[in-house]
Amino acid sequence: MKKLVMKAIVLLCIIGLISACGTQSSSTSEKQYTIGVTQIVEHPSLDKAFEGFKAALKDNGFVEGENVKYDVQIAQGDMSNNQTIGTNLVSKKVDLIFANSTPSAQGALNATEEIPIIFTSVTDPLGAELVKAMESPGGNVTGTTDTHPEAIPSMVDFIATQFPDVKKIGFVYNSGEQNSVSQIEMVENVLKEKGLEAVKVSVSTSAEVKQAAESLIGRVDAFYMIGDNTVASALESVLKVLYDKDIPMFAGELDSVGRGCFAGYGFDYYDIGYEAGEMAVQVLKGEKSPAELPVQYPQKLKLVINKKAAEEMGVELKSAWDDMAEYIN
Incomplete structure (x- = not known):
């Protein structure tokens, strides 16, 4: 009888250890992320791009309200507010910044060269001095452009x-x-x-x-x-x-x-927002840095x-x- 009791105790200990390991692994995978969102103004195109961005993250396991929180700030077309937003997001030490428009991306980049920035709705990333090259951005910024060559x-x-x-x-x-x-x-x-x-x-x-x-x-x-x-x-x-x-x-x-x-x-701004979201997923997972992700053009015209x-x-x-x-x- 004592042997049976001892075996039962050992078995319970093993199960407890396995369960603890599983819990620890789950906790590690459920890291909480804060994504700062800077947008120059509210209008349907930019709003749809943000919807696409969030959808891509959700499809890849980054779910708002579960393991992701979005800190959304709109500049209301004011360039001074735009720069302040970039500084605020950096001070909050967000994990990634989603910059929705050219001014938003410029404001974010002026505020940080360390925090990853993924942009969309940017017409000329080179002219805006956001990246060194479309194929090799070279810094902490990349994303999707809203200009199709044709x-x-x-x-x-x-x-x-x-x-x-x-x-x-x-x-x-x-x-x-x-x-x-x-x-x-x-x-x-x-x-x-x-x-x-x-x-x-x-x-x-x-x-x-x-x-x-x-x-x-x-x-x-x-x-x-x-x-x-x-x-x-x-x-x-x-x-x-x-x-x-x-x-x-x-x-x-x-x-x-x-x-x-x-x-x-x-093209649909939802689509370029979604593509930007897929790029953000790679960065958040540690698979790629912005410097390694080429700027993407819209796929459907x-x-x-x-x-x-x-x-x-x-x-x-x-x-x-x-x-x-x-x-x-």
């Missing part, structure tokens, strides 16, 4: 071939956003190749956007909405002006088409036409577009 040429070609009466195209943009300046330069170069002219008006805040759009009426044949955060936050005010005057507005990204622009070549917007802007749909575009109502 997006602008494809959009301009569509305008030139399908709208022969359009000669002058209006642009409203914030010259304080480096990403916007880069896009304007790219669009102007392509427009010149097609014999088209860009007419530009610069703004500093979203409050100036409607008046800027109105100042272009009578001077241009169409509008082109680049990926500008300031204008995007006030897009509906521009659309109202154009609907009243039957002037078509083209877009450099698809969320603006969904909000009421006529047509655009682009398509032409989308908004039928309701076409009607509002006096654009007659052509059957030739059926094979070229995806329609939304």
Whole structure:
């Protein structure tokens, strides 16, 4: 009997040790992560990118409320707030910073060269001096860009071939956003190749956007909405002006088409946010450092036409577009 009791005690001890080891392993794997989120302004494109980012982390075991906490801070378009946010996140010693926009990434990088930074919605990572090279970023920053190499040429070609009466195209943009300046330069170069002219008006805040759009009426044949955060936050005010005057507005990204622009070549910001999230997963797991992860371009490019917007802007749909575009109502 004593032998049986001793064997039982030994067995229970072994089970206890195994259970303890299992508990220790589980605890180690369930490390708590804090991810700082800096975003220059709230608008659908950036918000969808953040949704995609969180989805990628969740799909890889980093679940909000369980082992991940997001510290989300919005700069409301204020560059001073933007820099303060970067400093605040660094002082909190977050495990990783998700920078959603060019100014957000620049502000984060100004605040730290140690904490990993994964960006998205950045138009020109090289021009913004975020990375040393697209293939080899070389520092603590990498991510996904919101510029597809074929997006602008494809959009301009569509305008030139399908709208022969359009000669002058209006642009409203914030010259304080480096990403916007880069896009304007790219669009102007392509427009010149097609014999088209860009007419530009610069703004500093979203409050100036409607008046800027109105100042272009009578001077241009169409509008082109680049990926500008300031204008995007006030897009509906521009659309109202154009609907009243039957002037078509083209877009450099698809969320603006969904909000009421006529047509655009682009991609879903959710997708580039998701791709940025997958990069963050590799960093958090210790598999790669930002320096080892090449900057990624959007993977899916398509032409989308908004039928309701076409009607509002006096654009007659052509059957030739059926094979070229995806329609939304």
